[in-house]
Amino acid sequence: MKNDTHFSLSRRDLLRTTTANLAGAAIVGLAGPITASAIQNPKPTDFQIACMTLPYSQFPLMRALNGIKSAGYEFVAWGTSHRETSGGNRIPIMPTDAPVQTARELAKQCRGIGLEPLMMFSTIYPEAADGLKVLTHRLRQAAAGGVPQILTFGHTKGGNRKLWIERFRKLGPIARDLGVVLVVKQHGGSTGTGEACAEIVREVDDPGIRVNYDAGNVMDYLNVDPIPDIRKCADVVHSFCMKDHRNWPQDQDCGPGFGEIDHYRLLHAVAVTGRSMPLCCENIFAPLVPRPTDPKGVDELARRVRQFLETVIAGLGTLKK
Secondary structure, eight states, X not given: OOOSSOOOOOHHHHHHHHHHHHHHHHHHTOSSSOOHHHHHSOOOOEEEEEEESGGGTTSOHHHHHHHHHHTTOSEEEEOSEEEOXXXXXXXXXXXXXXXXXXXXXXXXXXXXXXXXXXXXXXXXXXXXXXHHHHHHHHHHHHHHHTOOEEXXXXXXXXXXXXXXXXXXXXXXXXXXXXTOEEEEEOOSGGGOSHHHHHHHHHHHOOTTEEEXXXXXXXXXXXXXXXXXXXXXXXXXXXXXXXXXXXXXXXXXXXXXXXXXXXXXXXXXXXXTSSSEEEEEESOOOOSSSOOOSSHHHHHHHHHHHHHHHHHHHHHHHHTTO
Protein backbone atom coordinates (compact mmCIF):
# COMPACT_ATOMS: atom_id res chain seq x y z
CA MET A 1 0.00 0.00 0.00
CA LYS A 2 1.29 3.42 -0.90
CA ASN A 3 0.39 6.47 1.11
CA ASP A 4 -0.69 9.64 -0.61
CA THR A 5 1.53 12.71 -0.87
CA HIS A 6 3.64 13.12 2.27
CA PHE A 7 2.64 15.84 4.68
CA SER A 8 3.95 17.14 7.97
CA LEU A 9 1.80 16.57 11.06
CA SER A 10 2.12 20.13 12.28
CA ARG A 11 -0.34 22.07 14.41
CA ARG A 12 -1.17 24.20 11.39
CA ASP A 13 -1.94 21.12 9.24
CA LEU A 14 -3.97 19.57 12.04
CA LEU A 15 -6.16 22.61 12.53
CA ARG A 16 -6.50 23.34 8.82
CA THR A 17 -7.59 19.77 8.01
CA THR A 18 -10.05 19.47 10.86
CA THR A 19 -11.47 22.95 10.44
CA ALA A 20 -12.18 22.14 6.80
CA ASN A 21 -13.91 18.90 7.81
CA LEU A 22 -16.03 20.59 10.47
CA ALA A 23 -16.90 23.49 8.22
CA GLY A 24 -18.05 21.09 5.51
CA ALA A 25 -20.12 19.19 8.03
CA ALA A 26 -21.75 22.37 9.28
CA ILE A 27 -22.70 23.34 5.73
CA VAL A 28 -24.58 20.08 5.14
CA GLY A 29 -26.12 20.10 8.62
CA LEU A 30 -24.45 16.91 9.86
CA ALA A 31 -22.18 18.11 12.62
CA GLY A 32 -24.78 18.31 15.35
CA PRO A 33 -24.17 21.15 17.81
CA ILE A 34 -21.01 22.45 16.11
CA THR A 35 -21.00 26.23 16.10
CA ALA A 36 -18.95 28.84 14.26
CA SER A 37 -16.98 29.31 17.47
CA ALA A 38 -16.21 25.57 17.59
CA ILE A 39 -14.89 25.68 14.02
CA GLN A 40 -12.63 28.62 14.84
CA ASN A 41 -11.53 27.08 18.15
CA PRO A 42 -11.48 23.30 17.60
CA LYS A 43 -11.12 21.17 20.71
CA PRO A 44 -9.15 17.93 20.98
CA THR A 45 -10.97 14.66 20.50
CA ASP A 46 -11.39 12.53 23.61
CA PHE A 47 -10.14 9.19 22.29
CA GLN A 48 -11.56 6.31 24.34
CA ILE A 49 -9.49 3.15 23.87
CA ALA A 50 -11.67 0.07 24.28
CA CYS A 51 -11.01 -3.61 23.73
CA MET A 52 -13.70 -5.71 22.15
CA THR A 53 -14.50 -9.02 23.76
CA LEU A 54 -14.26 -10.48 20.23
CA PRO A 55 -10.53 -11.43 20.47
CA TYR A 56 -11.48 -13.55 23.51
CA SER A 57 -14.27 -15.41 21.70
CA GLN A 58 -12.66 -18.81 22.45
CA PHE A 59 -12.97 -18.12 26.17
CA PRO A 60 -15.87 -17.36 28.55
CA LEU A 61 -17.23 -13.83 28.56
CA MET A 62 -16.30 -13.12 32.17
CA ARG A 63 -12.74 -14.25 31.46
CA ALA A 64 -12.72 -11.82 28.56
CA LEU A 65 -13.93 -8.93 30.70
CA ASN A 66 -11.45 -9.64 33.47
CA GLY A 67 -8.63 -10.04 30.94
CA ILE A 68 -9.49 -6.72 29.30
CA LYS A 69 -9.49 -5.00 32.68
CA SER A 70 -6.17 -6.60 33.64
CA ALA A 71 -4.69 -5.34 30.36
CA GLY A 72 -5.31 -1.79 31.54
CA TYR A 73 -8.51 -0.84 29.70
CA GLU A 74 -11.26 1.36 31.08
CA PHE A 75 -13.63 0.73 28.18
CA VAL A 76 -15.07 -2.36 26.50
CA ALA A 77 -17.10 -3.21 23.40
CA TRP A 78 -19.39 -6.26 23.27
CA GLY A 79 -18.95 -8.64 20.39
CA THR A 80 -20.24 -11.13 19.56
CA SER A 81 -20.22 -14.61 21.14
CA HIS A 82 -18.09 -16.67 23.54
CA ARG A 83 -17.30 -20.29 24.21
CA GLU A 84 -18.44 -20.69 27.78
CA THR A 85 -17.21 -24.29 28.14
CA SER A 86 -14.18 -25.98 26.62
CA GLY A 87 -15.20 -27.41 23.25
CA GLY A 88 -18.73 -26.07 23.62
CA ASN A 89 -20.70 -23.94 21.20
CA ARG A 90 -20.31 -20.19 21.22
CA ILE A 91 -23.07 -18.39 23.10
CA PRO A 92 -24.20 -14.94 21.89
CA ILE A 93 -23.38 -12.15 24.30
CA MET A 94 -26.65 -10.43 23.53
CA PRO A 95 -29.21 -12.37 21.47
CA THR A 96 -31.14 -10.20 19.04
CA ASP A 97 -34.39 -10.91 20.89
CA ALA A 98 -33.02 -10.62 24.43
CA PRO A 99 -35.08 -8.40 26.72
CA VAL A 100 -33.58 -4.99 27.42
CA GLN A 101 -33.03 -6.06 31.02
CA THR A 102 -30.34 -8.46 29.78
CA ALA A 103 -28.34 -5.55 28.38
CA ARG A 104 -28.86 -3.58 31.57
CA GLU A 105 -27.51 -6.47 33.66
CA LEU A 106 -24.47 -7.04 31.43
CA ALA A 107 -23.62 -3.35 31.51
CA LYS A 108 -23.86 -3.45 35.31
CA GLN A 109 -21.44 -6.41 35.37
CA CYS A 110 -18.98 -4.53 33.19
CA ARG A 111 -19.10 -1.42 35.34
CA GLY A 112 -18.76 -3.56 38.45
CA ILE A 113 -15.24 -4.53 37.37
CA GLY A 114 -14.37 -1.06 36.12
CA LEU A 115 -15.20 -1.29 32.40
CA GLU A 116 -17.52 1.19 30.68
CA PRO A 117 -19.28 -0.37 27.63
CA LEU A 118 -19.08 1.84 24.53
CA MET A 119 -20.39 -0.27 21.66
CA MET A 120 -22.17 -3.46 20.74
CA PHE A 121 -22.56 -5.32 17.44
CA SER A 122 -25.98 -5.39 15.84
CA THR A 123 -25.12 -8.78 14.21
CA ILE A 124 -27.46 -8.01 11.32
CA TYR A 125 -27.12 -6.34 7.92
CA PRO A 126 -29.26 -3.21 7.43
CA GLU A 127 -30.89 -4.77 4.36
CA ALA A 128 -31.90 -8.04 6.07
CA ALA A 129 -35.59 -8.90 5.87
CA ASP A 130 -36.01 -8.22 9.60
CA GLY A 131 -33.27 -5.61 9.71
CA LEU A 132 -35.50 -2.71 10.74
CA LYS A 133 -37.10 -4.68 13.54
CA VAL A 134 -33.83 -6.09 14.90
CA LEU A 135 -31.93 -2.80 14.69
CA THR A 136 -34.77 -1.03 16.50
CA HIS A 137 -34.59 -3.55 19.33
CA ARG A 138 -30.79 -3.33 19.37
CA LEU A 139 -31.09 0.41 19.93
CA ARG A 140 -33.42 -0.25 22.86
CA GLN A 141 -31.02 -2.81 24.32
CA ALA A 142 -28.14 -0.35 24.04
CA ALA A 143 -30.16 2.42 25.65
CA ALA A 144 -31.09 0.14 28.56
CA GLY A 145 -27.43 -0.67 29.13
CA GLY A 146 -26.21 2.89 28.63
CA VAL A 147 -24.17 1.75 25.62
CA PRO A 148 -23.76 4.79 23.34
CA GLN A 149 -23.27 3.09 19.97
CA ILE A 150 -24.67 0.18 17.95
CA LEU A 151 -22.49 -1.08 15.09
CA THR A 152 -23.80 -2.34 11.76
CA PHE A 153 -22.28 -2.97 8.34
CA GLY A 154 -23.17 -4.28 4.92
CA HIS A 155 -22.62 -7.56 3.15
CA THR A 156 -19.18 -8.04 1.60
CA LYS A 157 -20.84 -7.84 -1.83
CA GLY A 158 -22.29 -4.46 -0.95
CA GLY A 159 -25.44 -3.04 0.54
CA ASN A 160 -28.78 -1.99 -0.92
CA ARG A 161 -28.23 1.76 -0.83
CA LYS A 162 -31.85 2.73 -1.43
CA LEU A 163 -33.10 0.41 1.31
CA TRP A 164 -30.33 1.50 3.69
CA ILE A 165 -31.32 5.14 3.32
CA GLU A 166 -35.00 4.32 3.76
CA ARG A 167 -34.36 2.33 6.94
CA PHE A 168 -31.74 4.67 8.38
CA ARG A 169 -34.19 7.57 8.04
CA LYS A 170 -36.61 5.59 10.21
CA LEU A 171 -33.93 4.47 12.67
CA GLY A 172 -32.27 7.86 13.10
CA PRO A 173 -35.09 9.49 15.13
CA ILE A 174 -35.45 6.32 17.23
CA ALA A 175 -31.73 6.35 17.98
CA ARG A 176 -31.81 10.04 18.95
CA ASP A 177 -34.82 9.57 21.22
CA LEU A 178 -32.98 6.75 22.99
CA GLY A 179 -29.67 8.62 23.24
CA VAL A 180 -27.85 6.07 21.05
CA VAL A 181 -25.98 6.43 17.75
CA LEU A 182 -26.19 3.78 15.02
CA VAL A 183 -22.81 3.64 13.30
CA VAL A 184 -22.10 1.90 9.99
CA LYS A 185 -18.65 0.66 9.01
CA GLN A 186 -16.92 -0.55 5.87
CA HIS A 187 -17.21 -4.24 5.00
CA GLY A 188 -16.26 -4.66 1.37
CA GLY A 189 -18.31 -4.24 -1.80
CA SER A 190 -20.11 -1.02 -2.62
CA THR A 191 -19.99 0.10 1.04
CA GLY A 192 -16.35 -0.88 1.49
CA THR A 193 -14.91 2.63 1.90
CA GLY A 194 -15.48 5.41 4.36
CA GLU A 195 -16.31 7.69 1.47
CA ALA A 196 -19.16 5.38 0.35
CA CYS A 197 -20.59 5.03 3.87
CA ALA A 198 -20.36 8.80 4.39
CA GLU A 199 -22.31 9.46 1.20
CA ILE A 200 -25.17 7.36 2.56
CA VAL A 201 -25.00 8.98 6.00
CA ARG A 202 -24.99 12.47 4.51
CA GLU A 203 -28.03 11.64 2.39
CA VAL A 204 -29.87 10.31 5.45
CA ASP A 205 -28.93 13.57 7.22
CA ASP A 206 -29.77 12.47 10.76
CA PRO A 207 -27.43 12.83 13.78
CA GLY A 208 -28.59 9.40 14.96
CA ILE A 209 -26.76 7.75 12.04
CA ARG A 210 -23.00 8.12 11.72
CA VAL A 211 -19.89 6.36 10.35
CA ASN A 212 -17.62 3.95 12.17
CA TYR A 213 -14.22 3.71 10.52
CA ASP A 214 -12.46 0.34 10.04
CA ALA A 215 -9.13 1.01 8.31
CA GLY A 216 -8.22 -2.67 8.29
CA ASN A 217 -11.35 -3.59 6.35
CA VAL A 218 -10.80 -0.78 3.84
CA MET A 219 -7.32 -2.11 3.10
CA ASP A 220 -8.24 -5.79 3.33
CA TYR A 221 -11.38 -6.02 1.20
CA LEU A 222 -10.64 -3.36 -1.42
CA ASN A 223 -6.88 -2.77 -1.08
CA VAL A 224 -7.64 0.94 -0.69
CA ASP A 225 -5.32 3.21 1.27
CA PRO A 226 -7.37 4.27 4.32
CA ILE A 227 -5.48 7.53 4.87
CA PRO A 228 -6.92 9.55 1.95
CA ASP A 229 -10.23 7.70 2.39
CA ILE A 230 -10.78 8.78 5.99
CA ARG A 231 -10.23 12.41 5.02
CA LYS A 232 -13.31 12.09 2.79
CA CYS A 233 -15.54 11.06 5.69
CA ALA A 234 -13.87 12.47 8.83
CA ASP A 235 -16.72 14.90 9.49
CA VAL A 236 -19.17 12.03 10.12
CA VAL A 237 -16.83 9.51 11.80
CA HIS A 238 -17.92 8.94 15.41
CA SER A 239 -15.95 5.80 16.30
CA PHE A 240 -13.45 3.23 15.04
CA CYS A 241 -13.16 -0.53 14.85
CA MET A 242 -9.42 -0.74 15.33
CA LYS A 243 -7.55 -3.27 13.26
CA ASP A 244 -4.40 -3.12 11.14
CA HIS A 245 -3.50 -4.96 7.96
CA ARG A 246 -0.48 -6.28 6.12
CA ASN A 247 -0.17 -7.02 2.41
CA TRP A 248 3.32 -8.47 2.95
CA PRO A 249 4.62 -11.02 3.59
CA GLN A 250 1.08 -12.31 3.90
CA ASP A 251 -2.31 -10.72 3.24
CA GLN A 252 -3.54 -10.63 6.81
CA ASP A 253 -5.43 -8.53 9.35
CA CYS A 254 -3.66 -7.89 12.64
CA GLY A 255 -3.68 -5.68 15.70
CA PRO A 256 -2.93 -1.93 15.53
CA GLY A 257 0.80 -1.33 15.31
CA PHE A 258 1.55 -4.71 13.76
CA GLY A 259 0.57 -3.77 10.20
CA GLU A 260 1.20 -1.23 7.46
CA ILE A 261 -1.38 1.41 8.37
CA ASP A 262 -0.01 4.71 9.74
CA HIS A 263 -2.14 5.31 12.82
CA TYR A 264 -0.70 8.77 13.38
CA ARG A 265 -2.14 9.88 10.05
CA LEU A 266 -5.32 7.86 10.57
CA LEU A 267 -6.25 9.45 13.89
CA HIS A 268 -4.87 12.85 12.86
CA ALA A 269 -7.91 13.19 10.57
CA VAL A 270 -10.24 13.28 13.60
CA ALA A 271 -7.91 14.63 16.29
CA VAL A 272 -9.78 17.86 17.04
CA THR A 273 -13.48 17.08 16.72
CA GLY A 274 -14.27 17.98 20.34
CA ARG A 275 -16.18 14.69 20.63
CA SER A 276 -15.66 11.51 22.59
CA MET A 277 -14.37 8.98 20.04
CA PRO A 278 -14.44 5.22 20.87
CA LEU A 279 -11.46 3.30 19.47
CA CYS A 280 -12.71 -0.29 19.79
CA CYS A 281 -9.93 -2.82 19.24
CA GLU A 282 -11.44 -5.61 17.14
CA ASN A 283 -8.19 -7.37 16.20
CA ILE A 284 -5.23 -7.39 18.58
CA PHE A 285 -3.28 -10.32 17.14
CA ALA A 286 0.25 -10.42 15.77
CA PRO A 287 0.70 -11.37 12.10
CA LEU A 288 2.27 -14.64 10.91
CA VAL A 289 2.46 -16.34 14.31
CA PRO A 290 -0.34 -18.56 15.68
CA ARG A 291 -2.92 -16.96 17.93
CA PRO A 292 -2.58 -17.69 21.65
CA THR A 293 -4.44 -20.68 23.02
CA ASP A 294 -4.02 -19.41 26.58
CA PRO A 295 -6.10 -16.35 27.53
CA LYS A 296 -3.06 -14.85 29.24
CA GLY A 297 -1.47 -14.57 25.81
CA VAL A 298 -4.51 -12.62 24.61
CA ASP A 299 -4.21 -10.37 27.67
CA GLU A 300 -0.62 -9.53 26.73
CA LEU A 301 -1.55 -8.68 23.14
CA ALA A 302 -4.43 -6.52 24.38
CA ARG A 303 -1.99 -4.67 26.63
CA ARG A 304 0.48 -4.08 23.79
CA VAL A 305 -2.20 -2.67 21.51
CA ARG A 306 -3.48 -0.35 24.26
CA GLN A 307 0.04 0.94 24.89
CA PHE A 308 0.62 1.50 21.18
CA LEU A 309 -2.59 3.51 20.77
CA GLU A 310 -1.88 5.52 23.91
CA THR A 311 1.53 6.40 22.46
CA VAL A 312 -0.02 7.54 19.16
CA ILE A 313 -2.64 9.66 20.93
CA ALA A 314 -0.03 11.22 23.19
CA GLY A 315 2.09 12.07 20.18
CA LEU A 316 -0.79 13.68 18.33
CA GLY A 317 -1.56 15.66 21.48
CA THR A 318 1.80 17.40 21.31
CA LEU A 319 0.88 18.83 17.90
CA LYS A 320 -1.89 20.92 19.45
CA LYS A 321 0.44 22.77 21.83
